[in-house]
Amino acid sequence: MKRIIKSILFGGIFSGLMLSFTFGNNPSRVSKERNNDFSFKNDSHYIIHNDTFHFLSIEDDSNALGFLSSPNVIFWMKDIMLSADSFLVVNQTTRQVIDVVHKDAIQKIDRGQNLTSLGSLYALKHSVPSNHKIKFVRGRKEFFNYSVVGPKLKIANSVFESVGVNPMVSQLLLLIESPSNNKGVSHSGAAGHFQIMPSVARKYGLRIRNGVDDRLVFSKSAYAAARLVKEYCVPQAQRICIKNNIEFDKDALWFNLLVLHIYNAGAGNVANAVKHVTDVDNGNELIKRLWHTNIGAFQNSSQNYSQVCLASYLGYKEFLKTNVGK
Numbered sequence: 001m002k003r004i005i006k007s008i009l010f011g012g013i014f015s016g017l018m019l020s021f022t023f024g025n026n027p028s029r030v031s032k033e034r035n036n037d038f039s040f041k042n043d044s045h046y047i048i049h050n051d052t053f054h055f056l057s058i059e060d061d062s063n064a065l066g067f068l069s070s071p072n073v074i075f076w077m078k079d080i081m082l083s084a085d086s087f088l089v090v091n092q093t094t095r096q097v098i099d100v101v102h103k104d105a106i107q108k109i110d111r112g113q114n115l116t117s118l119g120s121l122y123a124l125k126h127s128v129p130s131n132h133k134i135k136f137v138r139g140r141k142e143f144f145n146y147s148v149v150g151p152k153l154k155i156a157n158s159v160f161e162s163v164g165v166n167p168m169v170s171q172l173l174l175l176i177e178s179p180s181n182n183k184g185v186s187h188s189g190a191a192g193h194f195q196i197m198p199s200v201a202r203k204y205g206l207r208i209r210n211g212v213d214d215r216l217v218f219s220k221s222a223y224a225a226a227r228l229v230k231e232y233c234v235p236q237a238q239r240i241c242i243k244n245n246i247e248f249d250k251d252a253l254w255f256n257l258l259v260l261h262i263y264n265a266g267a268g269n270v271a272n273a274v275k276h277v278t279d280v281d282n283g284n285e286l287i288k289r290l291w292h293t294n295i296g297a298f299q300n301s302s303q304n305y306s307q308v309c310l311a312s313y314l315g316y317k318e319f320l321k322t323n324v325g326k
Contacts, residue, residue, distance in 0.1 A: 053324050054154040055317065056171050063284050064253060067310055071095040072291055076304070076311035081318065082139025089122055093132040098122055106136065144312055145180035146319040152193065156222045163226035165234075169256055173225060173263065175312040176305075182216055191215045194225035204228070225263075233259045236267035240274055246283055254283035257306040261290065265302040273298040 058064055067073065075095040079088055087106060089099040099122065106118060119134035128134060156174050157167035177195040178184040185191045189198055192215035198208050204224040206214035214220040234250065237258045241248040248255050261270050273296070277289045291303050 053150040053320060054157070055150075055320055056153070056157060056168055058168070058253070058313065066284070067253065067257075067287070068314060070288070070307075072304075072307045073310045073314070076308045077314050077318075079137055079140055080144045080308075080311055080315040081141060083141045084139050086139050087136040088139070090135050090137055091126075091128055091132050092135045093129075098126055098134070101136070103138075143180055144175070144315055146175075146316050147323070148181075149174055149179035149193070150316065150319070152218060155219060156193075159219060159222040160226045160229070163223070163230055165226045165230050166251065166256060169229055169259060170222065170226065172256075172260060172309040172313060175316055176309050179312070182218060182221075192221040193218060194221045196221055196224050196228075200224060200228055229259060229263060232267070233262045236262050236271075240267070240271050241283070243271075244274055244280075246280070246286060248283060252283060254287045257287050257309070258283070260306050260309055261302065264305040265298055269297045269302065272296050273302070 058068075072095050075088070075090060075097060078097055082088060082100065086100055086102050088097050089101055090097050106115065115136050119136070122128070122134050123130075123132070153171055153174060156170040160167045160170035173194060178193050182193045183191070184195075186195060190196060191213060194215075196206070196215045201208055201215050201224055204227045206220055206224055208214065215224070237255060238248065238250075240246075240258070241255075250256075258270070265273075270290075273290055273293045274286065276295045277286060277293060280286045280289055287306060290298075291307055293303055294300070
């Protein structure tokens, strides 16, 4: 144990395993002539790596890069790309990843003490301010199994397009809700790849009775999700923007991230969170402020939602680059 503690203080456990990623194009190469609001209105279509995997690309500009390269999204991407047998050591306040440590090393040092003493050692070595917290976050690579969800993207995006919803929304939803398990059921009763609640499923004609659950049928689940986004999430996002005097473009990235927050947390909770975000005059800043807002039922999982959506988008992009190729 002494050897492991010494490693933390003077070298870092598995310091060679620290993850690093490159996001999009070099900011200096981004055209200054593009609109300041990142938009889904672009010339990008499905980048088909083979007959199985499909990918809808987000066009790069300064606002897109600002979201994708933010410490919050970088942190979640590293978590998504890390196996469950390891932990990220992270400054919870800044989202700076300090180290990657295997679960066995943690168990040797800190049995039954909630990792407090190990966190104190990391804080000492890295001069972390006393009011910041060190957290140990287990990798979630197995949950984000892109080999399972990737082949479903073309179908999902086509369903969303047929309903009149931007297909990027379906891609971001599918990459986060239940990407590895179509039979996954949440504690609230949501089920399927799009995690559809029973009331929503029935509203859009899906059957849930006598052992039959249409939410587990991918095309039907996608259809219900698309209808929910079009008829509830988008109109509610518009109302929130109008009420708070925020100009919006339904194709803007930030607006669709707001739509995703409503899909996850419900319009009432998002509206309440937005109400408590003051001195914001544009949507890009609104989303970044929501990432740090805890109010009412809009807590950690709610504020993290669009961050993880973007991180999973980058994780899938990395997966394709590494495992499928161009």
